[in-house]
Amino acid sequence: MKARKEKPHIRVERFSDRNISPLERHPRVGKTLKNPFSRIPSMTPRSWVNECIPNVLWACILVSALERTECLSLFRSAIINARERVKNYEDTFISHNHLARLANEDFDIIFRNVFASKPAVTALSALLLVDCLPDRAHWERHLTEPDAQHWQVLSRAVADTFDHQSQKATDVRWLKLMHMVIMGRVHFSSAQAEFVEELRLYPDKGDMRAVRPSIRAAEIAFRTFEFGEESKIELPKRHSEDFWSEMHRKTQCLPEDQPRPHETPKKAARALLDIAQRLADHFHSTISHTGIDARHDSSFGLTLYSIQLLTEASIMYNHSAALGRSVLRTIVECFIALAYLTSKDDPALWLKHRDYGSGQAKLAFLKNLRAEGVPKFIDLDRLERQANEDRWLEFSDINLGSWSELSLRAMAEEANVKDIYDSYLDICSSYVHGNWAAIRDASFTMCWNPLHRFHRIPAPPNLAMSSIIPDGSSLIDRMLDELAKLYPGFKYRLSDGHAVEVEEPAVDQEEQV
Numbered sequence: 001m002k003a004r005k006e007k008p009h010i011r012v013e014r015f016s017d018r019n020i021s022p023l024e025r026h027p028r029v030g031k032t033l034k035n036p037f038s039r040i041p042s043m044t045p046r047s048w049v050n051e052c053i054p055n056v057l058w059a060c061i062l063v064s065a066l067e068r069t070e071c072l073s074l075f076r077s078a079i080i081n082a083r084e085r086v087k088n089y090e091d092t093f094i095s096h097n098h099l100a101r102l103a104n105e106d107f108d109i110i111f112r113n114v115f116a117s118k119p120a121v122t123a124l125s126a127l128l129l130v131d132c133l134p135d136r137a138h139w140e141r142h143l144t145e146p147d148a149q150h151w152q153v154l155s156r157a158v159a160d161t162f163d164h165q166s167q168k169a170t171d172v173r174w175l176k177l178m179h180m181v182i183m184g185r186v187h188f189s190s191a192q193a194e195f196v197e198e199l200r201l202y203p204d205k206g207d208m209r210a211v212r213p214s215i216r217a218a219e220i221a222f223r224t225f226e227f228g229e230e231s232k233i234e235l236p237k238r239h240s241e242d243f244w245s246e247m248h249r250k251t252q253c254l255p256e257d258q259p260r261p262h263e264t265p266k267k268a269a270r271a272l273l274d275i276a277q278r279l280a281d282h283f284h285s286t287i288s289h290t291g292i293d294a295r296h297d298s299s300f301g302l303t304l305y306s307i308q309l310l311t312e313a314s315i316m317y318n319h320s321a322a323l324g325r326s327v328l329r330t331i332v333e334c335f336i337a338l339a340y341l342t343s344k345d346d347p348a349l350w351l352k353h354r355d356y357g358s359g360q361a362k363l364a365f366l367k368n369l370r371a372e373g374v375p376k377f378i379d380l381d382r383l384e385r386q387a388n389e390d391r392w393l394e395f396s397d398i399n400l401g402s403w404s405e406l407s408l409r410a411m412a413e414e415a416n417v418k419d420i421y422d423s424y425l426d427i428c429s430s431y432v433h434g435n436w437a438a439i440r441d442a443s444f445t446m447c448w449n450p451l452h453r454f455h456r457i458p459a460p461p462n463l464a465m466s467s468i469i470p471d472g473s474s475l476i477d478r479m480l481d482e483l484a485k486l487y488p489g490f491k492y493r494l495s496d497g498h499a500v501e502v503e504e505p506a507v508d509q510e511e512q513v
Contacts (some may be wrong), residue, residue, distance in 0.1 A: 046223040048164035049453060054243035055095040055226065057157070058127060058139075059175055062114075063168045064157040065123035072203075074120060075175045077113035083182050085109045094179050095226050097235045100134035107138045115142050126150040126157070129250075132243055134236035151251065159450035170212050173219040174202055180222050247451035254448040261463035262320040267498075268469050272311040274499040275476070278492050279304060279483075286487045292390055294350035299486050302338045303479045306331045310472040317463040322431050322442035324468040328475075329428035332420060335475045335482075336408055339415035342482045349404070354390070356403030362387040363398045420475070441465070 009022035026033040046052065053060055062071050082092045086106045092098065099107060114120050125146040127139050161169040178199060180186045188196050195214060198206035202215070228235040283300045287293070313319040313327045341350060365383045368374050387393040404411055412421035430438040445459035473494040484490055492499050 046220070046227065048169065049162060050244070051227070051238075051240045052223070053158060053161060054240045055097060056172055056176065057096065057130070057133070057243075058124060059094065059172045060161045060168075061123050061126055061153060061157040062120055063171050064160040065153060066117075066119055068171070070117070070119075072171065074114050074117060075171075075178075078110050079175070079179050079182050081112060082110045082179070090183050090185065091233060092179075092183065093226060094175060096133055096135050097228070097238070098226070098233075099138060100236050101233070102135075102138070104138070104141070107135075108142075111142075123153055126153040129154055130243060130246065132239045132246055134239055155251075155450050162450060162454070165212075165216065167212075170215060171203075174199070174215050176226070177215055177219045177222065178202075180225070185225065186218075186222070244453060251449055251451050253452060253457055255457060255459070256445045256448055258445065258460055258462075259464035261317050262467060264316060265314050265319060265467065265469055268319075268473070269311055269314040271494055271499050272307055272314065272473075272476075275480075275492055275494060276304060276307045276311070278499065279307070279480075279490065282487065282490045285489070292354075294354040295345075295347065295486065298341065298350055298353050299338060299483055302334045303476070303483055306334045306472075306476055306479060310469070310476060313472070314469055319469050319472075320465045320467045321461065321463050322438060322465070324465070325428050325431035325438065328424065328468045328472055329432050331472055331475050332424045332428060333408060335420060335479050336412045336415065336417055337404075338479055338482050339417045340404065340406075340411040342485055343415045345486070353403050355397070356399050358387060358390050358396055359398040362393045362396050365393070420478075424471070 007016060007020075009024075010016050010018065010020065021036045023033065025036045027036075027039060028034070059075070062074060066074070078094060082094075083089050086092055086109060092102070092106070092110070094110075099110075102110070108115075114124075121143060124139065125143045127133060128136070128143055128146050129150055130136070133139070160166070161172055163169060164173075177186075181196075181199065194206075195211075198211045199215070202211065205211075224230045227238070279300065283296075287296060309327045309330055310319075313324045318324050318327065337353070341353060361383055364378075365380065365387050368378060368380060368383070374380065384393075387396065390396075406414070408425065409418075409421055412418045427437070429435075431442070440456060442462050442465075443459065444456040445462075447455050447457050477493045480490060480493060491501050491503070493502050494500075495502075
């Protein structure tokens with residue numbers, strides 16, 4: 001038995017059997033990580049769902065409706081009949097577009113065993129629900145009119161083969177590959193004799209964990225023949241998109257059930273308010289003067305701001321909604337900034353962080369002074385006070401770049417917290433910037449109708465996402481650890497919805513100095 005390949009880039013056990021390439025196999029071109037297949041010249045991908053399923057619909061119906069042994073037996077009979085009883089067998093193929101070219105006699109010969117099976121004929125009547133099949137006239141001669149139950153047969157056939165790596169989809173893909181082999185269109189070297197035997201005796205020979213992926217990889221290579229791209233055979237107009245449009249027109253959407261919103265985590269909100277009050281007390285106990293102290297103000301400020309954001313998110317449903325992801329993104333940035341500032345602990349850098357914020361207040365103030373319509377949420381008097389707070393704004397510079405002159409990623413690397421950047425930034429940023437991933441997650445739901453390709457449809461506001469409270473609390477605890485390095489003595493952390501007193505983390509005396 002062949003050993004399964006280790007996948008060190010996949011540490012989550014339930015995904016260990018997926019064929020997923022690591023980031024290292026995505027070649028970088030400028031600022032784009034290209035997909036691993038981009039290195040293959042002149043490759044034209046063909047979609048299993050969008051193009052192939054409508055073109056082998058008869059096989060999808062049989063593999064879904066019949067017992068597997070019976071179905072594979074009928075598949076074999078169709079291939080053998082084509083090879084042994086059709087004159088120009090090498091030009092035949094078992095997809096609907098190729099079957100449409102056959103004379104009635106040849107079509108009947110290929111499928112004579114299929115039409116001799118009552119369960120197969122009964123299930124295949126579902127084909128007559130589809131008007132756009134190029135070979136519909138052939139099927140009409142052998143099948144009875146479908147009834148309402150056949151919509152379920154058709155729907156289940158698409159659902160069962162929708163995943164291109166599923167067992168049923170692989171069986172259909174084996175049929176396609178074996179037809180090419182038996183018709184003499186595929187040739188193997190002597191070194192591949194074992195694989196040929198595994199194909200011939202499928203699924204009773206070989207380790208299916210190796211055979212199945214090999215079948216799928218080989219089947220992809222011959223889709224150019226299926227769609228008439230490498231032969232002079234004239235095929236009917238491609239019907240795949242017509243099929244999906246027809247199914248959408250004839251059947252209704254089936255919206256996914258919306259989960260109930262999570263309960264408001266009042267206990268977490270109380271714990272956060274408790275931590276905030278205790279941290280405010282620690283602020284007063286560590287302050288040494290009333291002048292500008294960028295180190296003291298920014299370290300406490302970044303932490304208190306993160307606590308406030310998480311508190312606001314926990315009061316209502318925001319913690320389990322799209323807004324919560326934006327909140328978590330801000331908390332992550334605050335944590336990375338604090339970790340970076342703490343790791344450097346340079347007075348000039350602390351001051352740069354503070355001056356950058358003052359400069360941004362000045363920039364916003366000056367821009368809105370000349371605006372024809374000031375946004376309603378902006379309080380210009382308050383903004384002016386903030387811009388003037390540390391010094392007269394006329395003496396304040398405006399930094400149009402990054403306050404640290406580093407990207408957030410670089411700061412995370414410098415502070416040795418890249419793990420946080422990698423885990424949170426990409427997905428949380430999509431909610432801040434309105435990227436498609438966030439839009440899809442928050443504003444759409446799935447239509448469970450397989451004949452609609454499980455497409456996306458608008459949904460009510462999603463208030464039942466996974467809560468950000470556990471991650472937000474964990475990040476705030478790490479911010480409190482960073483703060484303790486600067487101002488020892490604060491011993492409270494968040495635990496199970498409570499502010500609990502813990503042993504203060506040991507501080508490296510040399511680092512503290």
